[in-house]
Amino acid sequence: MWQAWLTFALFDSARRAHLGTDLDEYRRAMGRMLAPMTEVAAGNPRAWFRVARTAEEIVTPTPGNRMVGYPYTKYTIAAMDVDMASAVVMASHAMADSLGVPADKRVYLRGWGSAVGPTYVAEHAELWRSPAMAAAATRALDAAGIGVDDVAHLDLYSCFAGSLNFARDALRLGGDDPRPLTVTGGLPYHGGPASNYVTHSVAAMVETLRADPGSVGLVSGVGMHMTKHAFGVYSTAPGDAVPTGSTTLQVERGVQRRTIAESHEGAATIAAYSVVHGRDGEPEWGLLVCDLPGGERCYAKVHDRAVLAEGSGASSWAPRWSSPRRGSRRSMERAL
Numbered sequence: 001m002w003q004a005w006l007t008f009a010l011f012d013s014a015r016r017a018h019l020g021t022d023l024d025e026y027r028r029a030m031g032r033m034l035a036p037m038t039e040v041a042a043g044n045p046r047a048w049f050r051v052a053r054t055a056e057e058i059v060t061p062t063p064g065n066r067m068v069g070y071p072y073t074k075y076t077i078a079a080m081d082v083d084m085a086s087a088v089v090m091a092s093h094a095m096a097d098s099l100g101v102p103a104d105k106r107v108y109l110r111g112w113g114s115a116v117g118p119t120y121v122a123e124h125a126e127l128w129r130s131p132a133m134a135a136a137a138t139r140a141l142d143a144a145g146i147g148v149d150d151v152a153h154l155d156l157y158s159c160f161a162g163s164l165n166f167a168r169d170a171l172r173l174g175g176d177d178p179r180p181l182t183v184t185g186g187l188p189y190h191g192g193p194a195s196n197y198v199t200h201s202v203a204a205m206v207e208t209l210r211a212d213p214g215s216v217g218l219v220s221g222v223g224m225h226m227t228k229h230a231f232g233v234y235s236t237a238p239g240d241a242v243p244t245g246s247t248t249l250q251v252e253r254g255v256q257r258r259t260i261a262e263s264h265e266g267a268a269t270i271a272a273y274s275v276v277h278g279r280d281g282e283p284e285w286g287l288l289v290c291d292l293p294g295g296e297r298c299y300a301k302v303h304d305r306a307v308l309a310e311g312s313g314a315s316s317w318a319p320r321w322s323s324p325r326r327g328s329r330r331s332m333e334r335a336l
Contacts (some may be wrong), residue, residue, distance in 0.1 A: 001120070001121060001225075001287075001299065003069070004078075004159060004160070004225060005068055005069050005072055005077045005078075005160060006069045006274055006276060006287060007121050007225040007226070008072075008159065008160035008161070008162035008163060008225070008226070009069040009070060009071060009072050009160070009162070009274035010121055010127065010272040010273065010274055010287065010289055011121075011127060011128070011162040011166065011226055011272070012026075012030075012071060012072075012160070012161055012162040012165060013070075013071070013272045013273050013274060014127035014128040014271060014272040014289075015127075015128040015129070015162070015165055015166070015169075017128070017272075018126075018128035018129075019128075023071075026071065027059045027071045028055065028056075028059065029175065030058075030059055030071065030076065030161045030165075031054075031055030031056060031057075031058045031059040032055045032175075033161065033164060033165075033175070033181070034055070034058050034075075034076060034161065034164075034186075034188070035052075035053060035054055035055040035058060036180055036181070037158065037180070037181060037182050037185055037186040037188070037189055038051060038052045038053045038058070038185070038189050039052045040180055040182055040183070040184070040185045040186070040189075040190075041184070041185025041186070041189035041190050042185075044184060044185050044190060044204075046084075046184075046190070046200075046204075047184065047185040047189060047190040047191065048079060048082045048084065048189070048190060048191030049079070049185075049188075049189045049190075049191070051189075053075065057075065058073065058075045058076060059071075059073055059075075059076065060073070061073055061281060063281070066277065066279065066280075066281040067275075067277040067281055067283075068276075068277055069274045069275070069276050069277065070274050070275040070277070071161075071274075072160060072161070075188065076160065076161055076188060077159070077160055077188055078158070078159040078160065078187035078188055078192045078197075079187065079188060079189075079191050079192060080191075080192055080193060080194055082191035082192075082193050083193075084191055084193045084196075084200065085193075085196075086196065086199045086200040086203045087199065087203070088199055088202050088203055088206070090109075104210070104213065104236070105210060106236065107205075107206045107209050107210065107234050107235070107236055108234065108235055108236070108237070108238045108239065109232060109233070109234060110143070110144040110145075110146075110216070110233040110234060110235050110238075110239040111139075111140045111141060111142070111143030111144030111145070111146075111232070111233040111239070112139075112140050112143060112230070112231065112232045112233070113135070113136040113137065113138065113139025113140035113141075113142075113143065113230070113231050113249070114136050114139075114228070114229060114230040114231075114249065115132040115133070115135040115136040115139075115228075115229050115249035116132060116227060116228055116229075116249070117130060117131065117132030117133075117226065117227055117228075117229070118227065118257050119224070119225075119227055120225070120260060121225055121226075121272075121289065122258060122260045122289050122297040122298070122299060123257045123258050123259075123260065123297075124226070124257075124258070125256045125257065125258055127271055127272050127289065129166060129169055129170075130166045130170065130226055130229065132227075132228075132229050132249070133166055133167060133170045133220075133222075133226075133229040134169075134170035135229075135249050136220075136229040136230060136231050136249065137167075137170050137171055137220070137229075137231045139231075139249065140218070140231035140232060140233050141218075141231075141233065143233070144216070144233040144235075144239060145239065145240065146216060146233070148171050148172065148173070148218075150216055151179075151216050151217065151218045151233075152179070152212065152215040152216055152217065153179070153180075153183055153205060153208050153209065153212070153215060153216070153217040153218070154179055154180065154181055154182070154183075154217070154218050154219075155181070155182050155183045155184060155186075155201040155204065155205055155217070155218070155219045155220070156168070156181050156182065156218075156220050157187070157197070157198070157201075157220045157221050157222040158181065158182060158186035158187045158188065159187050159192060159197075159222065162226070163222045163226070164181060166226065167220055168181075182201070183201065183204045183205055183208045183217070184200055184201055184204045197221075198219065198221040198230075201219050201221075202219055202232065202234075205217040205219050205234055206234070209234060209235060209236050210236065213236045213237075214235070214236060214237050215235065215236075216233060216234070216235045217233070217234045217235065218231060218232070218233055218234075219231070219232045219234065220232075258295070258296065258297045259295070259296045259297070260296065260297050260298065260299075261292060261296040261297065261298040262298075263298070264290070264292055264296075264298040266293075267293060268290035268291065268292055268293075268298065268300075269290060269291045270288050270289070270290055270291075271289045271290060271291045271297070272288070272289040273286060273287065273288045273289070274286070274287050275287075275308060283308035284308070285301055285302060285303050285308065286301065286302035286303075286308055287299065287300075287301060287302075288300040288301075288302065
């Protein structure tokens with residue numbers, strides 16, 4: 001449960017199940033969401049991968065675009081091994097005046113919000129959404145005195161499709177929303193140098209807003225395994241935002257957190273899953289998050305090669321697992 005591409009794949013699988021979307025259609029929708037981001041990266045001289053790709057190219061496994069952790073292929077996940085740097089300078093009006101910063105170059109932080117949810121994946125009461133992310137977004141927009149429809153430019157944290165999907169849900173952005181989700185190209189295509197990507201997105205948003213005076217931009221960040229969330233609202237027009245306090249919102253505390261059992265034997269219901277693939281593109285093992293009859297959760301690993309091969313869907317890459325504990329071989333798709 002260490003690799004982020006694996007934990008975010010679990011969140012995406014839970015979201016797909018909650019929506020009741022077909023396995024293949026969910027992956028196609030993921031490609032349609034990410035393809036416009038590659039176009040932004042292709043037009044960004046600072047991006048690491050300046051290549052526009054189609055939705056089909058992004059989600060179709062090939063030798064150059066291997067499956068990493070179902071449903072994620074290599075072209076869908078963040079690229080950290082890049083050589084990039086960025087900086088953001090904040091100053092008072094007096095300091096900006098003394099430095100000779102022209103008025104039309106000044107961008108203001110209009111609102112902000114941050115929130116923390118559960119640390120461990122299986123602790124999340126609902127694996128298909130993030131109340132902490134929604135709380136942080138709401139606080140930032142409320143502090144700026146605007147709604148999401150007033151935002152002209154977005155850069156939503158895009159380490160994996162799961163974080164984008166959760167952010168769109170939190171902000172209530174439909175799949176047909178015409179606004180690009182990034183001003184840089186996003187972590188998979190612009191490049192996300194370790195923990196410094198948001199500095200790049202804020203810097204890029206500053207340049208975007210300078211070119212579109214008076215408009216509003218929203219930048220988000222995600223930390224750890226969908227645990228920490230931050231949103232910032234920016235504009236060249238100063239607002240009346242005042243500090244909202246230094247305490248980060250604590251969300252999903254107490255009874256809302258699911259207890260994780262160290263071991264379990266018996267019946268369980270699959271809440272989320274992923275299939276881990278090796279560098280040769282072949283499935284190596286499967287990871288399950290399971291709901292237990294008493295309300296606890298547990299993790300489980302699947303090593304059976306035949307089950308993994310079946311679960312990887314050789315023709316469509318759409319897992320259809322079978323539970324060995326059931327008398328009737330019920331597929332994972334139906335179990336979810």
